[in-house]
Amino acid sequence: MSKNIGILALAVIIAFVGCSKVILKPEERSLQDKAVIAIEAAKKEIKEAEKIQKSVEMLELFNTAKEKVTTAESFMGISNFEKACWFADQAKEAAGKVRAAAKP
Known part of the structure; x- marks a missing residue:
């Protein structure tokens, strides 16, 4: 019986810790929204830059941009x-x- 209570207590602790990481505070929610917007803007800029003929130096910079968004x-x-x-x-x-x- 005490073993079952111990397992139940452990499960409750794990669930509580897991939920506390998933539930964001209001200030974290706004930071998350800003980060999502920034990532989407970066992806859009990368997509536009993808269409352009690039020199070797610009290709390195382009690859750096892709790595940074990742x-x-x-x-x-x-x-x-x-x-x-x-x-x-x-x-x-x-x-x-x-x-x-x-651009010329």
């Missing part, structure tokens, strides 16, 4: 929204430089 998505996965925003902004900036370099 890193931003990884930080979203671990709920580090500030770093996700930062990496997404860096990705958007790098992709923007690629597009700007292609």
